[in-house]
Amino acid sequence: MYSEKLMERFRNPKFVGKIKYPDGVGEEGNMRCGDIMKLYIKVKDNKIMDAKFETFGCAAAIATSDALCELAIGKTLGEALKIKKEDIIKLLGGDVPKIKYHCSVLGVETLHKAIEDYKKKHKSF
Amino acid sequence: MKTYLDNAATTKVDSEVVKAMKPYFEEKYGNASSLHSFGSEAKKALEESRKKIADKINADPSEIIFVSSGTEADNLAITGIAKLKGKGHIITSKIEHPAVLETCKELEKNGFDVTYLNVDKDGFVKDFEKSIKSNTILVSIMHANNEIGTVQDIEKIGKICRSKNIIFHSDCVQSFTKEKIDVKKMSIDLASFSSHKIHGPKGIAALYIKEGIKLKKLMFGGHHEKSIRPGTENIPGIVGFAKAVQIANENDVERIKQMRDKLINGLLKIPDTRLNGDKEKRLCNNISISFRYVEGESMLLYLDEKGIAVSTGSACSSQSLEPSHVLISIGLPHEIAHGTIRYSLSKYTTEKEIEYTIKTTKEVIERLRRISPIKRR
Ligand SMILES: Cc1ncc(COP(=O)(O)O)c(C=O)c1O
Ligand code: FES
Numbered sequence: 001m002y003s004e005k006l007m008e009r010f011r012n013p014k015f016v017g018k019i020k021y022p023d024g025v026g027e028e029g030n031m032r033c034g035d036i037m038k039l040y041i042k043v044k045d046n047k048i049m050d051a052k053f054e055t056f057g058c059a060a061a062i063a064t065s066d067a068l069c070e071l072a073i074g075k076t077l078g079e080a081l082k083i084k085k086e087d088i089i090k091l092l093g094g095d096v097p098k099i100k101y102h103c104s105v106l107g108v109e110t111l112h113k114a115i116e117d118y119k120k121k122h123k124s125f
Numbered sequence: 126m127k128t129y130l131d132n133a134a135t136t137k138v139d140s141e142v143v144k145a146m147k148p149y150f151e152e153k154y155g156n157a158s159s160l161h162s163f164g165s166e167a168k169k170a171l172e173e174s175r176k177k178i179a180d181k182i183n184a185d186p187s188e189i190i191f192v193s194s195g196t197e198a199d200n201l202a203i204t205g206i207a208k209l210k211g212k213g214h215i216i217t218s219k220i221e222h223p224a225v226l227e228t229c230k231e232l233e234k235n236g237f238d239v240t241y242l243n244v245d246k247d248g249f250v251k252d253f254e255k256s257i258k259s260n261t262i263l264v265s266i267m268h269a270n271n272e273i274g275t276v277q278d279i280e281k282i283g284k285i286c287r288s289k290n291i292i293f294h295s296d297c298v299q300s301f302t303k304e305k306i307d308v309k310k311m312s313i314d315l316a317s318f319s320s321h322k323i324h325g326p327k328g329i330a331a332l333y334i335k336e337g338i339k340l341k342k343l344m345f346g347g348h349h350e351k352s353i354r355p356g357t358e359n360i361p362g363i364v365g366f367a368k369a370v371q372i373a374n375e376n377d378v379e380r381i382k383q384m385r386d387k388l389i390n391g392l393l394k395i396p397d398t399r400l401n402g403d404k405e406k407r408l409c410n411n412i413s414i415s416f417r418y419v420e421g422e423s424m425l426l427y428l429d430e431k432g433i434a435v436s437t438g439s440a441c442s443s444q445s446l447e448p449s450h451v452l453i454s455i456g457l458p459h460e461i462a463h464g465t466i467r468y469s470l471s472k473y474t475t476e477k478e479i480e481y482t483i484k485t486t487k488e489v490i491e492r493l494r495r496i497s498p499i500k501r502r
Binding site for chain 1: 418419420422423426427439440444446448460463496497498499
């Protein structure tokens with residue numbers, strides 16, 4: 001059902017965990033099947049320096065979370081907000097089953113929440 | 126270690142079964158309806174097989190009709206009775222296999238009134254007697270549940286139906302050769318059995334139809350199977366099915382049960398887990414366990430990576446993205462249904478595999494709980 005690339009990420013995710021003093025945290029629940037994704041980001045000079053995730057969900061959701069972290073790290077907040085589910089799917093080898101698209105959407109939404117959280121906490125300047 | 130623990134889905138065909146089937150492909154390949162010697166050879170095998178299956182459930186051979194699958198047997202039983210009666214009320218349960226549930230839903234569209242009985246937390250049907258109406262024509266309650274393994278008190282339900290002259294069908298696909306089935310003692314009128322769940326080949330199954338029970342056929346054609354189910358009989362399949370029934374024995378059931386309990390005990394040592402289904406009245410080979418804070422599809426795939434084949438009731442792994450209807454019916458909240466895994470054993474399961482499965486499940490759960498944002502508080 002899944003591509004080898006997606007499975008490889010699912011088996012060996014590189015960005016699992018928490019960030020001790022995160023600058024932003026996003027948590028989003030998946031309305032379709034009830035899964036939860038949590039994303040921590042570290043931001044410096046408007047740039048995402050680090051990202052880590054915790055996910056309660058299917059293989060596609062875990063692989064998505066991992067790919068998302070990889071895509072987000074090194075991007076400015078503006079660039080990161082432009083990450084689309086298609087970008088994640090591309091990084092996962094291109095052929096995520098249609099029924100699993102919503103898991104990638106969940107990733108994008110969680111990232112938006114994390115950035116929002118960061119902005120809320122740092123709007124004083 | 127390659128460990129197949131999905132025997133409720135399907136089973137390995139016993140090599141004795143394969144051996145018994147072989148001549149019917151290449152030597153005795155006649156059509157059982159033909160008059161020549163090839164035909165009579167096939168006819169003889171057909172009737173001997175029918176007798177073996179009938180004997181196992183204390184039925185007469187004339188009461189066994191061969192069909193292509195358990196699904197077909199369920200369809201033929203339920204729709205066959207409904208069509209003959211034309212209208213009326215049907216009682217079934219919320220935890221039936223889709224072969225029964227979807228058939229009943231279809232009949233509802235055609236004007237039949239259907240009651241889907243609730244079950245209690247262990248999966249036993251509730252309020253059965255209360256649900257009977259003056260126009261109840263059929264009751265269809267499964268013997269053993271395929272997901273949680275709970276074995277219903279079919280005899281009690283059968284007796285009530287018999288006393289009220291209501292036709293009683295039971296889907297015995299999972300219980301066949303694992304639980305004792307005596308259609309007379311249990312007052313069963315119709316029962317479904319499937320070969321591929323008991324180390325027989327796929328594509329063959331049987332419906333028991335009690336002498337005197339009439340139903341409308343669903344397919345039209347020749348005079349095979351008392352004209353109830355036309356189509357040239359699948360002789361190799363039927364021979365294999367009968368052989369599988371003949372091989373099945375109580376010693377295997379006892380041995381499987383012991384391994385099942387060992388696996389249950391080992392798995393329940395993992396924190397935040399629960400066994401679903403009844404502890405005592407449970408199929409000898411079924412284990413349904415919910416692991417909190419993890420999702421079933423991820424678990425299944427991590428176990429598969431280690432060679433262990435299981436199944437899950439998780440929403441993520443279903444086409445509808447809904448959790449298993451059985452797990453919801455026994456009252457599990459979505460997030461617990463999410464982390465539910467079914468391990469189903471067979472006579473080929475070994476002690477070594479059980480130990481390996483316990484150890485590997487522990488590792489997989491730890492790995493996934495580390496990834497999960499929801500943790501023990
Ligand atoms: C309880 C039950 N009924 C019916 C079926 C359908 O049987 P078959 O696969 O032979 O169509 C199954 C198997 O999936 C089952 O477990
Ligand atoms: S997280 Fe449920 S389907 Fe992907």
